[in-house]
Amino acid sequence: MRVVTISATYGTAGNVIGPAVAGRLGVPFLDRAIPDAVAEELGCTLEEALAHDDRAEHGLGRLLSGAMRLPTVTFGGIDIYFPGAMPLPAEDFVAHTERVIRQIARGQGGVFLGRAGALVLADHPGALHVRLDAPVKRRILQTAVLSGVTERQARKLVEDNDRARAAYVRHFYRADPASAILYHLVIDSTSIPINTCVEMIVTASTALS
Secondary structure, eight states, X not given: OOEEEEEEOTTSOHHHHHHHHHHHHTSOEESTHHHHHHHHHHTOOHHHHHTTOSSSTTOHHHHHHTOOOOOOEEETTEEEOOSSOOSSOHHHHHHHHHHHHHHXXXXXXXXXXXXXXXXXXXXXXXXXXXXXXXXXXXXXXXXXXXXXXXXXXXXXXXXXXXXXXXXXXXXXXXXXXXXXXXXXXXXXXXXXXXXXXHHHHHHHHHHHO
16 A cells, blocks of 8 residues: 655645645545544543644644743653643653554555654655655745735744644654655645645655555
8 A cells, every 4th residue: 555654844735735645546644533543542532642743733742842831740851731631651642653653554555744754654665755845934925825824923833833843753753854864755845836746746656666
């Protein structure tokens, strides 16, 4: 089955390109379904799983990056906030997230957005790893247009999300998510039309499989 991981900085349309690629390849698009599966596997609430997810609005990446200033507890030498009593340490949630990703990749394949997919599935046969990135200024402009917010608001969205997602990968994987050596393709999806980006990814995935 086809497997594609997409690491997308904010404002690069990962949530548009990912589903389009999945549709072309005939495999599921995996984003919100991952914390859903983790919650079911652990027997916890979705809110608890999202609190440890790197793409959630109030997820662990934001806490690790210091983007949220809330009451804290100590975890791994870092003071972070957890909403409510967590049944398992953050490392266990991350480990279960990895297991869910690997199980789905081995079973039905899919297009995985975020959650350090390129590192989790680095050794998966035939998996294509993609990075969507672009200069900050263009990502801010694209966010403002697509989200209907001011440029100032768009800048905050871009900066907060970038910082959070990078913090998650650096903390748990000791890696820089912007490093090109993690990916087969690095695409500027603010300059290259979305349809072309989709075509490039589909073609590359087909070539690897």
